[in-house]
Amino acid sequence: MSSINNTIESYQQKLAISRLGLWLFFASDAFMFGGLLVTRFYLLGNKNLNLDQTLGLLVTSILLISSFFMNRAEVMVSEGNHKGFITSLVITILLGISFLVGVVGLEWGSAHFGPGDGAEGAVFYMMTGMHAFHVLTGIIFLSLVLRNGLNKKYTPEKHYAVEASANYWHFVDVVWIIYYPVLYLMGTI
Amino acid sequence: MTKLSPLKRGVVIFIILGVLTAIEYYLGISDVPSILLWAIALIKMLLVLQFFMHINRVINPKKGGHE
Amino acid sequence: MKNFMSTGIVKGILYQIVGSFIGAGLLGGIRALMGLSWKTEPAIVLGGLVGAIAFMVGVGAFKDWWKMAVGDDVTEASEVAGEQGFRRYFGFSLDHKVIGIQYGILSMVLLVLGGSLALIFRVELAQSGLQLLNFVQFNTLVGLHGMVLIASILMGIAAMSNYVVPLLIGAEDMAFPRLNAFSFWIAVPASIILMSSLFFGGFETGWTAYPPLSVRGPMGIQMFFLGVFFVGWSSILGALNLIVTILTMRTKGMGLFKMPIFAWSVLATSIISLTATQLIGLSFQLVMFERLLEMSFFTPSGGGNPILFQHLFWFYSHPAVYIFVLPGLGIISELLPVFVRKPLFGYKWVAMSSMGIALTGFLVWGHHMFTAGIEEYLRVPFMYSTLLVAVPTGVKFFSWVATIWQGKARFPVPMLFVLGGIIVFLLGGLTGPPGGTVSTDLHLHDTYYIVGHFHNTMFGGFIFPIFAAIYYWYPKITGRRMSETLGKVHFYLMTPSFFLMTFGQMRIGLLGMRRRIADYDPAMGFDFTQLLITIGGYLIAISILVFFYNLIVSAKKGEPATGNVWNSRSPEWDILPSPAPAHNYAGIHFNVVGEPYDYGLKGSKYVELAQNVGQRKENDE
Numbered sequence: 035m036s037s038i039n040n041t042i043e044s045y046q047q048k049l050a051i052s053r054l055g056l057w058l059f060f061a062s063d064a065f066m067f068g069g070l071l072v073t074r075f076y077l078l079g080n081k082n083l084n085l086d087q088t089l090g091l092l093v094t095s096i097l098l099i100s101s102f103f104m105n106r107a108e109v110m111v112s113e114g115n116h117k118g119f120i121t122s123l124v125i126t127i128l129l130g131i132s133f134l135v136g137v138v139g140l141e142w143g144s145a146h147f148g149p150g151d152g153a154e155g156a157v158f159y160m161m162t163g164m165h166a167f168h169v170l171t172g173i174i175f176l177s178l179v180l181r182n183g184l185n186k187k188y189t190p191e192k193h194y195a196v197e198a199s200a201n202y203w204h205f206v207d208v209v210w211i212i213y214y215p216v217l218y219l220m221g222t223i
Numbered sequence: 224m225t226k227l228s229p230l231k232r233g234v235v236i237f238i239i240l241g242v243l244t245a246i247e248y249y250l251g252i253s254d255v256p257s258i259l260l261w262a263i264a265l266i267k268m269l270l271v272l273q274f275f276m277h278i279n280r281v282i283n284p285k286k287g288g289h290e
Numbered sequence: 291m292k293n294f295m296s297t298g299i300v301k302g303i304l305y306q307i308v309g310s311f312i313g314a315g316l317l318g319g320i321r322a323l324m325g326l327s328w329k330t331e332p333a334i335v336l337g338g339l340v341g342a343i344a345f346m347v348g349v350g351a352f353k354d355w356w357k358m359a360v361g362d363d364v365t366e367a368s369e370v371a372g373e374q375g376f377r378r379y380f381g382f383s384l385d386h387k388v389i390g391i392q393y394g395i396l397s398m399v400l401l402v403l404g405g406s407l408a409l410i411f412r413v414e415l416a417q418s419g420l421q422l423l424n425f426v427q428f429n430t431l432v433g434l435h436g437m438v439l440i441a442s443i444l445m446g447i448a449a450m451s452n453y454v455v456p457l458l459i460g461a462e463d464m465a466f467p468r469l470n471a472f473s474f475w476i477a478v479p480a481s482i483i484l485m486s487s488l489f490f491g492g493f494e495t496g497w498t499a500y501p502p503l504s505v506r507g508p509m510g511i512q513m514f515f516l517g518v519f520f521v522g523w524s525s526i527l528g529a530l531n532l533i534v535t536i537l538t539m540r541t542k543g544m545g546l547f548k549m550p551i552f553a554w555s556v557l558a559t560s561i562i563s564l565t566a567t568q569l570i571g572l573s574f575q576l577v578m579f580e581r582l583l584e585m586s587f588f589t590p591s592g593g594g595n596p597i598l599f600q601h602l603f604w605f606y607s608h609p610a611v612y613i614f615v616l617p618g619l620g621i622i623s624e625l626l627p628v629f630v631r632k633p634l635f636g637y638k639w640v641a642m643s644s645m646g647i648a649l650t651g652f653l654v655w656g657h658h659m660f661t662a663g664i665e666e667y668l669r670v671p672f673m674y675s676t677l678l679v680a681v682p683t684g685v686k687f688f689s690w691v692a693t694i695w696q697g698k699a700r701f702p703v704p705m706l707f708v709l710g711g712i713i714v715f716l717l718g719g720l721t722g723p724p725g726g727t728v729s730t731d732l733h734l735h736d737t738y739y740i741v742g743h744f745h746n747t748m749f750g751g752f753i754f755p756i757f758a759a760i761y762y763w764y765p766k767i768t769g770r771r772m773s774e775t776l777g778k779v780h781f782y783l784m785t786p787s788f789f790l791m792t793f794g795q796m797r798i799g800l801l802g803m804r805r806r807i808a809d810y811d812p813a814m815g816f817d818f819t820q821l822l823i824t825i826g827g828y829l830i831a832i833s834i835l836v837f838f839y840n841l842i843v844s845a846k847k848g849e850p851a852t853g854n855v856w857n858s859r860s861p862e863w864d865i866l867p868s869p870a871p872a873h874n875y876a877g878i879h880f881n882v883v884g885e886p887y888d889y890g891l892k893g894s895k896y897v898e899l900a901q902n903v904g905q906r907k908e909n910d911e
């Protein structure tokens with residue numbers, strides 16, 4: 035079959051194609067998150083949700099730090115540093131889980147409204163819930179990557195799965211970078 | 224930025240992001256116009272897109288493989 | 291029997307049924323543990339969700355992905371030896387041509403289902419007074435007719451794009467074959483869920499599902515939402531795949547401006563589906579959550595706002611109308627030069643007009659909301675942006691007219707449908723601007739005139755072109771031609787019946803007949819026209835039956851046609867035999883040596899087999 039001229043021949047080309055697909059998925063997903071952003075401003079305008087600021091800063095920092103370790107993990111696998119890669123990945127996953135505990139466990143438990151309490155509750159739970167769902171899927175992807183990483187499936191040359199789930203993780207972080215000020219900081223009480 | 228080793232670059236970007244977040248937080252709790260918060264969020268977003276997600280790799284696929 | 295049970299689709303449906311019960315039971319169980327009583331609505335939602343996932347497991351969509359996820363090797367998609375013969379259309383296949391046909395079958399099944407719903411409620415409307423249906427039944431049928439046919443259209447354009455695009459651009463398959471199969475199969479449980487809304491009390495809102503009615507009405511709306519949600523994912527992922535395929539998998543030497551025009555229109559369409567579809571998914575999800583958890587997004591007493599729903603909904607659903615028509619218009623531009631033997635007039639302009647329509651389409655959604663109570667200052671800007679869309683659309687019309695001008699036209703069946711499509715779509719385009727102008731729309735909104743308008747656009751932009759496409763590419767699929775005589779019966783029965791229907795709709799609409807109303811005052815004098823519309827509808831249905839007969843019988847008995855039946859320049863006819871071989875151009879080298887549509891220019895070619903094929907083969911081996 036070597037004479038097929040239009041097969042996806044090289045790993046390089048396959049990589050380019052997969053990357054484009056992944057980014058298009060991000061673009062698509064971004065529209066959904068954008069729609070929620072519009073919902074927030076349409077319904078609540080310049081109103082502040084009066085949330086627990088300490089907790090907000092805490093979970094934001096956790097997610098930011100997890101992104102940092104995610105980046106380290108990806109760099110390390112491409113440098114062939116297996117041990118460093120695994121360590122950074124584990125830290126990322128643990129931080130991701132703490133983020134979920136922070137938002138779903140603490141924030142949802144302590145907020146002064148429930149999902150059924152007016153537009154504020156609706157917007158807040160929908161936005162954080164949708165984001166938390168993405169974090170959860172991200173953790174699942176990373177756990178699979180960790181499993182395969184422990185089995186030494188990734189080489190410095192070939193580790194697209196690591197790159198893709200890292201990018202997904204950063205994407206979820208980017209969403210929170212926008213959502214954090216929008217939910218916690220903007221507007222007047 | 225390109226001269227740094229990727230690991231060091233990660234640290235630098237992380238520090239910048241952290242400082243920006245701190246500024247954002249203080250601006251946020253002291254009731255400044257939202258436009259400032261938007262500006263900071265946008266800068267943070269661009270930093271992550273550029274340095275953590277390597278958006279160039281997809282825009283400019285010729286540049287090649289992983290790091 | 292065992293063979294039958296192991297067919298992908300049968301297994302999928304069985305899994306879906308079991309999954310649905312498990313999902314519903316799970317929710318009931320959890321509620322029971324929490325000491326709550328049984329509640330049907332959340333149970334059917336969870337049941338539907340689990341059922342759809344179970345379907346995908348049953349059909350085998352996750353098998354390879356799971357292997358990849360746990361780090362095992364999977365066979366290259368191009369080396370998977372799929373099932374052969376007729377069976378392969380009913381199981382999980384990775385071949386884009388098989389998937390294209392599967393989409394086509396699903397599209398036609400939905401066409402029949404959705405069409406039948408309309409035939410039922412048309413009987414009710416043929417006479418004033420209530421004869422057959424009650425209000426909820428009537429409303430359910432109208433709404434489901436709309437959405438089932440939208441699903442049919444989405445499947446139909448996916449069928450055309452999937453089958454044709456890789457052939458046109460000289461690719462061996464789509465960029466992500468597994469994702470491609472996934473996109474198709476998710477639409478099957480989605481259609482089942484969508485139809486099941488009939489059995490959960492129906493819904494009263496029409497296809498637009500506006501709150502507050504959708505928040506308060508019967509719970510069939512939940513199945514409607516869930517079905518659309520999965521159809522949406524099918525559409526998003528399919529679009530993603532098509533964009534990547536078109537951008538990265540063109541054969542060597544085929545620059546973007548050398549690719550067949552249909553690929554351009556698919557690219558433009560896919561950009562819309564990829565992004566805008568998220569918004570309809572979101573708006574429907576918000577209503578689902580509002581119903582399930584009492585989150586008040588759209589209820590003013592709780593601080594919500596129903597207008598928000600309309601913004602989110604139309605931000606998809608206006609661009610969606612261009613999703614429906616752009617591929618069809620691409621088919622028209624693609625086939626017209628073949629049948630008039632002249633170059634497509636203004637290729638670049640036509641290509642760019644598709645992009646232009648796609649982009650301006652994002653700016654006009656407000657024209658559906660002129661009477662809804664949106665902010666005053668938004669109305670006029672939306673009016674102007676709406677009228678602006680006419681510019682790129684006009685470009686296409688000028689191109690078609692100029693292409694036909696002084697051509698040596700032949701009139702086989704596909705050409706008839708192309709011309710029919712142009713005329714009907716023109717009518718659709720002309721009836722749009724009165725709806726887009728605020729002053730006239732205040733009178734026209736929510737009347738049968740609008741119904742007339744969009745049936746024109748959808749028939750001209752989708753129904754006619756897809757029939758043209760089927761008649762045209764049928765030999766490529768089966769190696770046989772469809773009967774010309776039956777095809778002409780189909781065309782000459784459908785076209786006048788359609789005009790009867792649509793002019794009737796617009797007439798009573800202008801006189802004040804409201805849409806989505808089961809009954810009307812006999813004193814309005816609509817009875818006779820309503821009867822004519824119903825008759826028109828039934829005649830269309832009969833013509834489509836003729837088409838199905840032709841479609842099925844010709845597969846066995848049609849006149850064999852293996853060569854370049856239409857004398858086309860594009861590679862799938864010029865280079866490949868019919869039926870198209872597996873893996874398309876595998877083992878064939880061809881070069882792009884000219885412009886795609888230079889028909890009638892002596893000695894010019896679009897594609898050419900590479901001279902040194904033999905040599906290169908030897909070198910490789």
Ligand code: HEM
Nearest residue numbers: 611614615657658719722723725726735736740744747748
């Ligand atoms: C030149 C182009 C077009 C213009 C100016 C136009 C304008 C409009 C306007 C203003 C409305 C809203 C009328 C009302 O509800 O009061 C409308 C409705 C509609 N149009 Fe178009 N249109 C155009 C092309 C199309 C095309 C190409 C399609 C589809 C394939 C389409 C499908 C529809 C549909 C489905 C509706 C009804 C939505 C509903 O259920 O309320 N239109 N059009």
Ligand SMILES: [Cu+2]
Nearest residue numbers: 608655657658
């Ligand atoms: Cu519109």
